[in-house]
Amino acid sequence: MSDQKNNDEEERISGWQSLIDNPFLLLFIGVAMPTVFYIVWGIMEIVNVPVAP
Amino acid sequence: MAEFRVCPDSGFYFHKSAESLMKVNAVVGIVALLVAGLLALGVVLTRWQEVHWLPADTFYMVLTAHGINALIFWIIFFEMAVLHFASSTLLRCRIATPKWAWAGFFLMLIGAVMNNVAVFSGASSVMMTSYVPMQAEPHFYLGIILFAVGALIQVFVFFGTLVVAQQEKTYDGSVPLVTFGAITAAIIAVFTIASGAIILIPTFLWSIGYVSHIDAEMYRVIWWGLGHSSQQINVAAHISIWYLVAGVLFGARPMSEKVSRFAFLLYIFFLQLASAHHILVDPGISTEWKIFNTSYAMYLAVLASMIHGLTIPGAIEVAQRGKGYTKGLFEWLRKAPWGNPVWSGVAISVVTFGFIGGITGVVMGTEQINLIIHNTIYVPAHFHATVVTGTTLTFMAITYLLIPVLFRRQLFLPWVAKMQPYVFGGGMTILILFMLGAGTMGVSRRHWDMDFAGAAMAFEYPAIAYTLMAVGAIGGVLGVVGGGMFLAVAVGSLLFGKKLEPSAGILESFAGKPLAASVYNIDKPEVLAMAPKLKEEHHKGFEAPGTFILAMLLLVTFVVYYFINWKYLASVWPLG
Ligand code: HEM
Numbered sequence: 001m002s003d004q005k006n007n008d009e010e011e012r013i014s015g016w017q018s019l020i021d022n023p024f025l026l027l028f029i030g031v032a033m034p035t036v037f038y039i040v041w042g043i044m045e046i047v048n049v050p051v052a053p
Numbered sequence: 054m055a056e057f058r059v060c061p062d063s064g065f066y067f068h069k070s071a072e073s074l075m076k077v078n079a080v081v082g083i084v085a086l087l088v089a090g091l092l093a094l095g096v097v098l099t100r101w102q103e104v105h106w107l108p109a110d111t112f113y114m115v116l117t118a119h120g121i122n123a124l125i126f127w128i129i130f131f132e133m134a135v136l137h138f139a140s141s142t143l144l145r146c147r148i149a150t151p152k153w154a155w156a157g158f159f160l161m162l163i164g165a166v167m168n169n170v171a172v173f174s175g176a177s178s179v180m181m182t183s184y185v186p187m188q189a190e191p192h193f194y195l196g197i198i199l200f201a202v203g204a205l206i207q208v209f210v211f212f213g214t215l216v217v218a219q220q221e222k223t224y225d226g227s228v229p230l231v232t233f234g235a236i237t238a239a240i241i242a243v244f245t246i247a248s249g250a251i252i253l254i255p256t257f258l259w260s261i262g263y264v265s266h267i268d269a270e271m272y273r274v275i276w277w278g279l280g281h282s283s284q285q286i287n288v289a290a291h292i293s294i295w296y297l298v299a300g301v302l303f304g305a306r307p308m309s310e311k312v313s314r315f316a317f318l319l320y321i322f323f324l325q326l327a328s329a330h331h332i333l334v335d336p337g338i339s340t341e342w343k344i345f346n347t348s349y350a351m352y353l354a355v356l357a358s359m360i361h362g363l364t365i366p367g368a369i370e371v372a373q374r375g376k377g378y379t380k381g382l383f384e385w386l387r388k389a390p391w392g393n394p395v396w397s398g399v400a401i402s403v404v405t406f407g408f409i410g411g412i413t414g415v416v417m418g419t420e421q422i423n424l425i426i427h428n429t430i431y432v433p434a435h436f437h438a439t440v441v442t443g444t445t446l447t448f449m450a451i452t453y454l455l456i457p458v459l460f461r462r463q464l465f466l467p468w469v470a471k472m473q474p475y476v477f478g479g480g481m482t483i484l485i486l487f488m489l490g491a492g493t494m495g496v497s498r499r500h501w502d503m504d505f506a507g508a509a510m511a512f513e514y515p516a517i518a519y520t521l522m523a524v525g526a527i528g529g530v531l532g533v534v535g536g537g538m539f540l541a542v543a544v545g546s547l548l549f550g551k552k553l554e555p556s557a558g559i560l561e562s563f564a565g566k567p568l569a570a571s572v573y574n575i576d577k578p579e580v581l582a583m584a585p586k587l588k589e590e591h592h593k594g595f596e597a598p599g600t601f602i603l604a605m606l607l608l609v610t611f612v613v614y615y616f617i618n619w620k621y622l623a624s625v626w627p628l629g
């Protein structure tokens with residue numbers, strides 16, 4: 001039981017660890033998130049504003 | 054060829070080329086702070102209506118230059134020094150491509166000077182936000198673009214240095230937490246600078262006539278990708294420094310490395326989306342976009358700040374209790390080195406940033422209650438709590454630590470340094486609190502004349518608003534005095550401070566000339582070992598009860614203040 005738990009813990013840590021230890025993956029995520037949700041979505045909103053007649 | 058030295062007092066390793074870059078970036082940053090501080094005097098003494106010092110056009114010019122020199126040039130130059138320190142020194146490795154870093158530095162310098170020339174020639178008083186369709190002179194935009202490109206180059210040198218450290222195996226396991234925080238700052242910087250480029254390059258082309266039209270709303274949305282995210286670089290950088298100072302002064306270890314890193318990870322994912330709070334009242338943008346970006350996403354970032362706010366004082370408390378300061382809830386805090394400006398600066402910064410900056414920020418970021426303070430002097434009050442008593446005061450504190458370590462000079466006028474965080478922090482806190490009050494009464498930001506003399510549509514502020522602005526201004530003057538004290542100590546130390554290393558002369562301090570060759574006598578620093586795993590102790594109670602009480606105090610303050618603001622909103626729209 002407790003062995004099983006320890007193994008799970010290690011698995012989880014190693015996935016998490018490889019994310020944390022890869023600055024370029026983090027850089028990609030950190031730039032992609034705001035680019036998609038803030039910039040791209042924001043521009044789509046503005047483009048959809050109807051032009052004044 | 055030996056290229057490293059180790060500081061005999063602190064044990065930090067410095068790579069020769071990295072050291073020079075840290076010095077020049079920090080020094081130029083401090084010069085920008087000097088300019089900004091002098092201009093601040095013009096700003097507050099004009100907003101104090103009874104004094105009303107500068108004429109309108111000069112006021113707007115001075116306010117533009119104050120904002121840009123303080124927020125952009127001072128802070129970002131200093132951050133470049135922080136990045137080189139957090140990579141090369143903390144990872145004990147050589148800096149990657151120092152020539153590129155110098156090129157970046159000079160581009161930043163040229164850009165900063167060019168922008169200042171544009172502003173002070175008087176035809177570019179467009180405020181630091183430079184919203185279109187207001188138009189500045191072309192070299193105003195070009196200056197900022199060059200500055201940004203230079204900063205981006207230095208940020209990539211930072212990433213390159215991480216790769217060098219990894220390949221040359223200068224550290225074991227994962228990078229230290231402080232470096233991880235710096236990585237967070239650098240990642241945010243890349244997005245920040247990219248947003249700036251996307252909008253400012255077309256705006257520059259528009260100013261020289263190549264582009265006929267820049268959409269005002271498009272400008273605002275993308276510009277704030279730069280304007281707000283750059284504040285998040287500051288947050289990540291100054292929080293990293295808090296961890297560093299906790300470690301250096303107290304030997305404190307984060308209560309959980311994993312939790313602290315997770316908090317930085319939340320910053321990387323979510324912090325930048327909060328840029329949307331600047332667009333809350335803009336028509337044409339959907340509520341979905343506003344709510345998603347400012348609420349759901351931002352609160353995850355706020356959670357991260359709460360984690361840091363709990364774990365840093367908590368770690369210090371645990372370390373202090375370990376040294377035997379266990380009486381009551383707060384002996385650990387009372388016995389902290391309050392006479393050491395490195396500590397007092399950081400402590401004041403943590404408190405004002407958390408209590409004032411954090412709480413007002415969450416309040417303003419809420420779409421509904423934002424309406425009662427939007428574009429009032431409440432906004433500058435909020436961000437002086439984040440970027441001045443938060444970031445700037447932290448950078449000042451770390452400067453006191455670095456003068457002996459990096460510049461090899463003793464502090465000049467140590468008694469001035471000892472008082473400085475209190476004068477600066479105290480003065481600015483007065484300015485902030487009273488401007489918050491005035492903003493709640495509706496006093497506008499960026500406004501030359503509270504009397505609206507001769508205006509077509511005037512408004513009469515209650516007399517109390519004038520009083521609040523006046524008291525705030527007195528606090529502001531005190532803040533400028535405190536800023537002057539910092540400059541006297543910092544510049545004085547580099548000029549007259551006792552040399553801790555005989556070759557630490559003027560050029561070495563100000564121009565980044567390396568120390569005598571014999572000082573660099575280490576070929577390869579010792580590999581940075583992983584910190585030993587903290588013992589998994591299972592405590593019955595919470596290890597840091599004092600910190601827990603402080604955190605509860607913050608929560609209660611927040612809840613009360615939040616409630617008051619909603620109440621106030623209801624009374625603005627007579628609802629109850
Ligand atoms: C030395 C003490 C300082 C004082 C007394 C001071 C005072 C002020 C005041 C009163 C305003 C608002 C003016 C208005 O909206 O009408 C202002 C604006 C501003 N300040 Fe400061 N400040 C100080 C230092 C700083 C520092 C260190 C920073 C940044 C790190 C900073 C960044 C800004 C920015 C970005 C603005 C907004 C400019 C704009 O609206 O475009 N200030 N300052």
Ligand SMILES: [Cu+2]
Pocket residue numbers: 280281284327328330331
């Ligand atoms: Cu913001």
